[in-house]
Amino acid sequence: MKKLFLLFSLISSVYFYSQNFSAVNDILEKIENKHKKMKDASGYTISNKKFVLVEDFEDHSERHILQFNADNSLTLIELIDDKATGQSYSNIFSGDFIRKKNAISVRANYLEGKQIAIPIIYSLYLMNANDIWYLKDINTSKRWIENNNLIKKKN
Template sequence: MRKLFVLTLFFTGFALNAQNYGAINEILDRLEERKGINQHLENVSIDNKKFVLLKDFNDHTERSFLIVKGKDVTYVEMFDDKATAKSTSNVFSGDVIRKKNIISVRADKLENKKIPIPVAKTLLLTKQKEILYLIDINSRDRWIDEEAYAKKSK
């Protein structure tokens, strides 16, 4: 009788630990998804995608677009002055290299004229709740896929 009781206790403890492990594993997976770590997005295509970054300041608003077409990239910066309601823009073009989830952008032309110091960005491709994001490695800015942004704003 005593052996049966100890054996039942052992298997009950083992089953509880397995459930705890599953719950802890789920929490870790969600945390890794938020950070963009350990996602396998090599098969996700970013060809013909447009990513958007919006920044709102006291005196102006910045809208940036990153348009990827194959190995070419177009990077557009738009500045909207709140006081005068004027908009200015810069259109850069260059190339993009992708290694797994890391995307490297080098825009070396401004309005189709070569510039001495190219605009370079290193971005991490992540997916959260079926929405693609690019996270700037240096500034932690989050670029959202325009398709998801358009759905969200409707």
């Protein structure tokens, strides 16, 4: 009797699991259809383009400006505004990047001309929505918007 009950519970769990699995497949199909609309950015050049990330915290705000140069080098400017004192601080990093289609790997390993022990590394994905180009950080989902698009929005 125990073996029969165990067999019945095993079969019923497989049946209910397969129903759940079809729902997961439906969700995956929706995600795939959504991503098919994404553009291939192979033809879009990022040379001499700037991308900006703005973050606001309780005690300070940060602006990060990422400029890509034609020779696969980059400049990362970090501006920090202290809300308590009103002072601004800046750090200027330099480094290089590698691009493969929409994926961009950024490594900033020099701080104001001096090599640093632990470089700043970003894994970014180049995306387009409503003719606005932006970089999405793969690890944190933060978005770096192209500087030209910020200027258009303000006008």
